[in-house]
Amino acid sequence: MKSSTAYTSIRKRGLHLGLLPEMAAAVNPSTPITLDHDLDTFPEAGRRLTVARYAEYVDDLAARLWAAGVRSDDRVVIYKTANADHWMLAAAVSRIGAVVVNLSPALDARTVGVLLQRLERPALLTDGAKLDLLDGLPLQDLTRRVITSAGDRPGTVSLAGLAGAPRVRPVVRPIDEAAVITHTSGTTGIPKLVVHTPRTQGLRLVPQWRLLSLLRKKETVAIHVPFVHSRMVAAMSLALLKAHPVLLMREPDPAEVAGHFLEHRPVLIEALPNSLMEWEGLAEDPRMPFASVKVFSSTFDAIHPGTMSKLLGASARPGALFFQIYGQSEVGPAVGRAYFRRSAHKANGRCVGWAMPMGAARLRVVSRNGSPPSEKNPGFIEVAWDGLAKTYFGEQERYDTQRRGEWWRTGDVGYRTRFGCLHMLDREVDMIPGVRSSLEIEDVVLSRLDELTELVVVRGPDAEPVPVICTADDKPVDPGRWRAAAADFPQLADPVHIPQAELPRTATLKVQRLELARRFEQRLEERA
Incomplete structure (x- = not known):
């Protein structure tokens, strides 16, 4: 079976996860799958x-x-x-x-x-x-x-x-x-x-199939995505049907990751934004573990321009790019954007991309207050296409509150430029009075302070924007350097420095901002 035949079948009949390994084997039975750990169910299988x-x-x-x-x-x-x-x-x-x-x-x-x-x-x-x-x-x-x-x-x-x-x-x-x-x-x-x-899963492969089509040779695709996530279905399906060797990774430790990349020389890396941030230091490794990478890909959350720039600078491939897809579990890939080596460091991290080619999702921004959405008056981001999730199991009413006919309200707020680029500013629930975009503040300040490993702006007990910072080895940040880096944002409260391990995270390593804010409020109540 040709990979194009398998793809056509999925577009017509949907993606059936139970048939996928058999279909991939029909495309090329010898396509290698390498693991960085042993299988619990088949420990004798090796890696x-x-x-x-x-x-x-x-x-x-x-x-x-x-x-x-x-x-x-x-x-x-x-x-x-x-x-x-x-x-x-x-x-x-x-x-x-x-x-x-x-x-x-x-x-x-x-x-x-x-x-x-x-x-x-x-x-x-x-x-x-x-x-x-x-x-x-x-x-x-x-x-x-x-x-x-x-x-x-x-x-x-x-x-x-x-x-x-x-x-x-x-x-x-x-x-x-x-x-x-x-x-x-x-x-x-x-x-x-x-x-x-099966239909929604199959449709979600369409825009990403084109991205993999840019890779002419059957080189290794490295996947470091939670095995339970809907993104894993797409990542594995695309790689196997295209007959790319797969390096399927669980361990995040940079030293171990570098060893695998040096051995397998992946052409594409699909990983969580926070994992890529953790691997930034490998860009300085003289062995050049990222040298073979043509495409870095991430779909879970917006990633900081500084991280993209460091990773792209560590690739030795001409035309290396970082492809970011904005989406969520309910909508799949909504918009996308490619960043390149010479311009990634100058990119506006809030510009998450444009609508992808035919057959993919459509996008609109709807007013929150009756006035047209704009940079100063961001609106609700909504997505429409047949790839939308069917429902929330056991919570149909909750699903219906976010579904307006064919349109799905993502819960994010932003605006579109006159060139059509979607700027995502914040989650609606994370918005802070007097702050245009917490995510924008994080992008800018992180780019100015290399000693920061994480920065999260959350709502304080009095609705003030509180920057929570983490550093390598928990070393303190020089107050003068902080003031200079945050000078464009006078509304910020003094930074709160905590160990990175104390950040509450989701399964995909997103910081739970509301939980973090709740903990600050609880501490103040306990001191009162």
């Missing part, structure tokens, strides 16, 4: 697979899940220790026609309990470490059955004990019915469960 072997493992796991009692239309929650086998298990669940529910291993027991209840007694696929964490929950009431992906526990069904189960024929879910459920980042509380269908 170097082929896509054909990968597809075989998925078929095997599908048979075991069927033998464990999972059937088509069942909802199966996968909540386990972070491991690349999560994606294999998700494909196996999908292969027998069940609905995959991916929960981040970073979620706490209370949150998992709430989501299990919302899902109306799903099957739970987990492991010993997570069962220990969930020990206080009434799992027998919250779930239909509990299956362990590795190891064995009383009262559970072990996949390991079902090795050799008879293979079953794949079941294809209807194109517009729920197929995969992921969750939002939870920056404002309990995450929402986002329902994706």
Whole structure:
């Protein structure tokens, strides 16, 4: 099968996660998949697979899940220790026609309990470490059955004990019915469960397929994305169907990352913005671990221009670019923009891009107060296309409050320039009186103070903008340097310096700004 044939099939029939490994193997069975860790479900597999072997493992796991009692239309929650086998298990669940529910291993027991209840007694696929964490929950009431992906526990069904189960024929879910459920980042509380269908997942590949088409040679694609995220579905699908060797990474440590990049020489790196910030120091590594990279890609959050500039400067490839996609779980890729080596450092970090070519999402900015949206009067950012998520599972009314006909209100505010570029200024819930854009302040000050590893502007107890700063090794920032760097923003309160480990984060490493602000308010109340 040609990759173009597989792509055409997905555009017409939707993306079925359970069929994807088999389709990729038909394109090229020898496409390599390299891991930076061992698989929990198949520890004997080692760290170097082929896509054909990968597809075989998925078929095997599908048979075991069927033998464990999972059937088509069942909802199966996968909540386990972070491991690349999560994606294999998700494909196996999908292969027998069940609905995959991916929960981040970073979620706490209370949150998992709430989501299990919302899902109306799903099957739970987990492991010993997570069962220990969930020990206080009434799992027998919250779930239909509990299956362990590795190891064995009383009262559970072990996949390991079902090795050799008879293979079953794949079941294809209807194109517009729920197929995969992921969750939002939870920056404002309990995450929402986002329902994706084969159609919506397939459509989301369209604009990104063109980006990968820029890579003529079949060089390695490095992916460092949470295995549970909806972005992982797209990243793996695109790379495997294009028959690119894949380096699938879990570990964020810069020293380990550098070793893998030096060995595999990726042409494209897909990673979280915060991971890329953490790897900035590798740009100074004399071994040049980024030398082979043609494309850096990030889709989760706006990234600071300084980070992009450092990474691009560390590439030895002519025409290297950083491609940023603005979107969210509910809408997929909405707009995009390429940054280049000579101009990235001068880029306006709030300009997140333009609408992508035909077949992708449409965009508009709607007034918040009756006056036309502009730089001084930002409006609500809305997106429309057939790639929008179907609903929030168990919260249809909540979904409907953000859906206006074909248009989805993202929760972000911004404006469009006369050239059509979307400027995203802030999340609506994070806006601070007297501050045009907290994100803009962070971009500017971070670019002026190399000693900062993180800067987050949050609303203080009296609605004042409080800059929370972190530094390498927690070294103090010189007050004079801070005043000079923040001189353009006199409304800022004095900076609050905390260890970076104390920043509350989501599963995709976004800072939970509301939680951070709440902690400051709580500290003041405790001192009063």
